[in-house]
Amino acid sequence: MSRFWSQRTRELDPYVPGEQPKDSQYIKLNTNENPYPPSAQVLQAIQQASNGDLRLYSDPNADELKQTIADYYAVEKNNVFVGNSSDEVLAHTFVALLKHDKPLLFPDISYSFYPVYCRLFGIDYQMIPLSEHFDIRLEDYAIPNGGIIFPNPNAPTGKALDLPTIEAFLQQHPDSVIVIDEAYVDFGADTAIALVKQYNNLLVTQTFSKSRSLAGLRVGFAVGDAELIAGLERVKNSFHPYALSREAIAGASASIKDTESFESNRQKIIKTRERITPLLEQLGFSVIPSSANFVFAKPPAGYTAEQLYQQLKQQNILVRYFNAPRIDEYLRITIGTDDEMDALLQTLRTIQT
Amino acid sequence: MSRFWSQRTRELDPYVPGEQPKDSQYIKLNTNENPYPPSAQVLQAIQQASNGDLRLYSDPNADELKQTIADYYAVEKNNVFVGNSSDEVLAHTFVALLKHDKPLLFPDISYSFYPVYCRLFGIDYQMIPLSEHFDIRLEDYAIPNGGIIFPNPNAPTGKALDLPTIEAFLQQHPDSVIVIDEAYVDFGADTAIALVKQYNNLLVTQTFSKSRSLAGLRVGFAVGDAELIAGLERVKNSFHPYALSREAIAGASASIKDTESFESNRQKIIKTRERITPLLEQLGFSVIPSSANFVFAKPPAGYTAEQLYQQLKQQNILVRYFNAPRIDEYLRITIGTDDEMDALLQTLRTIQT
Numbered sequence: 001m002s003r004f005w006s007q008r009t010r011e012l013d014p015y016v017p018g019e020q021p022k023d024s025q026y027i028k029l030n031t032n033e034n035p036y037p038p039s040a041q042v043l044q045a046i047q048q049a050s051n052g053d054l055r056l057y058s059d060p061n062a063d064e065l066k067q068t069i070a071d072y073y074a075v076e077k078n079n080v081f082v083g084n085s086s087d088e089v090l091a092h093t094f095v096a097l098l099k100h101d102k103p104l105l106f107p108d109i110s111y112s113f114y115p116v117y118c119r120l121f122g123i124d125y126q127m128i129p130l131s132e133h134f135d136i137r138l139e140d141y142a143i144p145n146g147g148i149i150f151p152n153p154n155a156p157t158g159k160a161l162d163l164p165t166i167e168a169f170l171q172q173h174p175d176s177v178i179v180i181d182e183a184y185v186d187f188g189a190d191t192a193i194a195l196v197k198q199y200n201n202l203l204v205t206q207t208f209s210k211s212r213s214l215a216g217l218r219v220g221f222a223v224g225d226a227e228l229i230a231g232l233e234r235v236k237n238s239f240h241p242y243a244l245s246r247e248a249i250a251g252a253s254a255s256i257k258d259t260e261s262f263e264s265n266r267q268k269i270i271k272t273r274e275r276i277t278p279l280l281e282q283l284g285f286s287v288i289p290s291s292a293n294f295v296f297a298k299p300p301a302g303y304t305a306e307q308l309y310q311q312l313k314q315q316n317i318l319v320r321y322f323n324a325p326r327i328d329e330y331l332r333i334t335i336g337t338d339d340e341m342d343a344l345l346q347t348l349r350t351i352q353t
Numbered sequence: 354m355s356r357f358w359s360q361r362t363r364e365l366d367p368y369v370p371g372e373q374p375k376d377s378q379y380i381k382l383n384t385n386e387n388p389y390p391p392s393a394q395v396l397q398a399i400q401q402a403s404n405g406d407l408r409l410y411s412d413p414n415a416d417e418l419k420q421t422i423a424d425y426y427a428v429e430k431n432n433v434f435v436g437n438s439s440d441e442v443l444a445h446t447f448v449a450l451l452k453h454d455k456p457l458l459f460p461d462i463s464y465s466f467y468p469v470y471c472r473l474f475g476i477d478y479q480m481i482p483l484s485e486h487f488d489i490r491l492e493d494y495a496i497p498n499g500g501i502i503f504p505n506p507n508a509p510t511g512k513a514l515d516l517p518t519i520e521a522f523l524q525q526h527p528d529s530v531i532v533i534d535e536a537y538v539d540f541g542a543d544t545a546i547a548l549v550k551q552y553n554n555l556l557v558t559q560t561f562s563k564s565r566s567l568a569g570l571r572v573g574f575a576v577g578d579a580e581l582i583a584g585l586e587r588v589k590n591s592f593h594p595y596a597l598s599r600e601a602i603a604g605a606s607a608s609i610k611d612t613e614s615f616e617s618n619r620q621k622i623i624k625t626r627e628r629i630t631p632l633l634e635q636l637g638f639s640v641i642p643s644s645a646n647f648v649f650a651k652p653p654a655g656y657t658a659e660q661l662y663q664q665l666k667q668q669n670i671l672v673r674y675f676n677a678p679r680i681d682e683y684l685r686i687t688i689g690t691d692d693e694m695d696a697l698l699q700t701l702r703t704i705q706t
Contacts, residue, residue: 001580002553002578002580002581002583002584003528004450004530004553004554004580004581004584005449005450005580005584005587006448006449006450006451006452006453006584007452008448008452009448009449009450009584009587009588012587012588012591013591014586014587014590014591014594015590015591015594016590017410017413017594017595020410020412020413022412022416028409031410033408033409033410034408035408036408037404037405037406037407037408038405038407038408042407043403043404043405043407046403046407046600047400047403049569050396050399050400050403050600050604051390051396052390052391052396053390053569054390054391054396054399054566054567054568054569054570054604055386055387055388055389055390055391055566055567055568055569056381056386056568056569057370057373057384057386057562057568057569058568058569058571059373059375060370060373063375084437084571084593084596085593085595087592087593087594087595088592088593091592091593095359095361095362095473096358096359096362097357097358097359097362098359099359099360099361100359116591117591117592119591120448120588120591120592175356177357200355200357201357209410213407213408214407214408215407215408215409215410215411215595216402216406216407216408216409216410216411216598216599217407217598217599217600218411218437218595218596218597218598225355227354227355227357227358228355228357230355231355231357231358231359231362233367234358234362234367235362235365235473237367237368237369238365238366238367238368238469238470238472238473239440239441239444239470239473240437240438240440240441240444241367241368241370241440242370242438242440242568242571243437243571244571245569245570245571245598245600245601246569246570247399247403247570247598247600248598251403251407
């Protein structure tokens with residue numbers, strides 16, 4: 001600690017990302033990356049953007065990318081906000097739309113970055129416990145609030161709400177901003193983007209890091225009512241106007257246009273998830289039905305999640321273990337390729353014998 | 354304005370970047386971009402990073418880039434912070450190190466983003482007038498403060514302080530963080546990085562956007578005492594842990610290693626600046642001696658800066674005009690190639706006749 005740190009900085013409890021080992025000895029099932037690379041078209045678009053024009057600033061409005069996303073989701077360009085990762089989009093959202101007098105509400109088991117943003121930006125919050133079976137219950141949110149945010153599907157449970165339930169949330173809270181963090185939506189849930197035209201209090205955030213195989217490019221976006229987006233733009237333009245590089249704009253735009261590899265990869269991942277879920281259950285795991293590119297699984301009796309995480313790591317397989325209340329009996333296992341998942345299953349069998 | 358905006362968002366007055374026209378009809382001398390492209394080595398490094406591994410997150414610590422910068426400046430890796438543009442590095446700096454009970458001090462004529470950050474983060478500030486001749490005067494800062502920030506060379510004046518004066522600042526304020534924003538330092542001033550080992554209250558920020566021809570890649574960095582850097586890391590890891598893309602880390606690292614084209618380009622720009630300064634004076638401009646890649650010049654009697662900006666724009670030459678107190682009689686003209694500057698001079702002659 002330094003005497004030069006601001007008071008806020010002293011009080012921070014920064015987010016701790018999953019391990020990112022620099023060597024490639026591991027089967028990496030710990031940070032929900034896509035096992036399939038971006039397509040040749042996407043890589044080519046990025047490479048083509050890496051030319052002499054890099055001496056010039058990128059478009060501060062990223063119009064090409066915004067228009068591409070708008071066309072894809074049948075909204076207008078001014079319904080779209082883009083940023084350097086969905087973490088950044090969420091950070092600006094907390095500042096612009098979720099800091100009010102009443103507390104922000106989010107599930108107790110959820111993306112662990114939400115309370116980190118609240119501390120960074122001085123936002124009062126209240127965590128609403130999931131049900132015993134890890135469900136978000138609409139009725140528990142019927143209390144005074146300055147906004148509501150939750151992932152759909154939720155993380156790290158993988159459980160999704162259906163659109164009628166989302167719409168019920170919106171109708172229950174017409175005076176609160178509702179942010180749906182759809183980082184994992186492409187793996188089995190329905191996006192709420194179709195509702196933004198009807199509900200001016202809805203903001204949907206998404207990322208290119210998971211279903212679009214571009215975690216290393218750092219691009220995220222939000223879709224919502226034009227006035228909500230204008231608030232995000234005000235904050236972004238008070239923070240760094242040129243948020244996205246030329247490569248990021250080009251690569252993300254190409255990715256949205258490349259529907260074929262997007263569809264193919266996400267279907268492969270869904271298929272692998274459905275194949276390995278019963279196989280994990282056969283090994284004694286309790287697996288929560290997942291709509292995401294991971295499963296949240298409780299090891300069989302006789303194994304603690306923490307031990308099993310360590311044992312798998314010794315066998316060069318990385319999964320995610322959260323040392324946190326209510327979820328420390330579970331492992332979050334990213335869906336990799338079929339070969340990677342078979343290697344995981346084989347290793348689990350070895351450990352168990 | 355939306356009822357869903359936070360109070361802070363309502364009160365923002367976002368930064369307005371220079372025009373970024375999408376067509377290429379203009380000679381663009383308005384946003385201090387480098388007229389020379391990044392080298393083949395740098396472009397190649399970026400293209401090579403655009404491979405299938407983009408499916409994986411980038412290194413959240415950007416160790417490769419930090420180590421490269423540390424080696425170049427003969428400091429340690431933990432003296433280096435990197436971010437998605439120096440605007441972002443500055444934003445985190447304001448939160449981590451410049452928000453204290455006493456007001457932050459900076460010159461009244463300076464990077465116009467500083468008051469924008471203060472409003473975004475709720476930081477009290479006091480602007481200290483430059484002297485009549487646009488000099489930063491050390492003695493004017495001898496008042497209670499929660500930190501001091503200024504660019505060196507200053508923008509948009511182009512005037513630089515020498516290192517003994519910077520050191521006098523540091524000695525005068527041992528209990529305040531002093532941030533030197535060296536966006537333009539490579540064009541004729543001395544970096545204060547050599548002082549970070551002696552002064553634990555010094556933070557130096559730099560960018561890859563100007564002297565390194567990478568405005569479109571979005572990378573900036575800071576060098577300072579390890580405890581100051583640790584404060585920045587806390588804020589960054591509470592905002593977005595994976596700040597830099599794989600392309601940004603690779604390209605910026607290659608750029609630091611490519612000393613030859615860096616030296617060659619900055620010398621060319623300095624030479625062009627020195628050549629055109631007396632030519633502008635011959636046309637009746639008052640030109641402030643510049644240590645940056647731009648000149649701040651007052652048009653001859655009979656021309657207002659605003660009119661001349663408009664007339665040049667009609668002739669497809671963009672320069673920067675600031676409609677702000679004390680500087681609205683000046684134009685900031687980026688140093689382009691020799692051909693571009695000759696075209697500017699020729700156009701000015703046409704306008705004057």
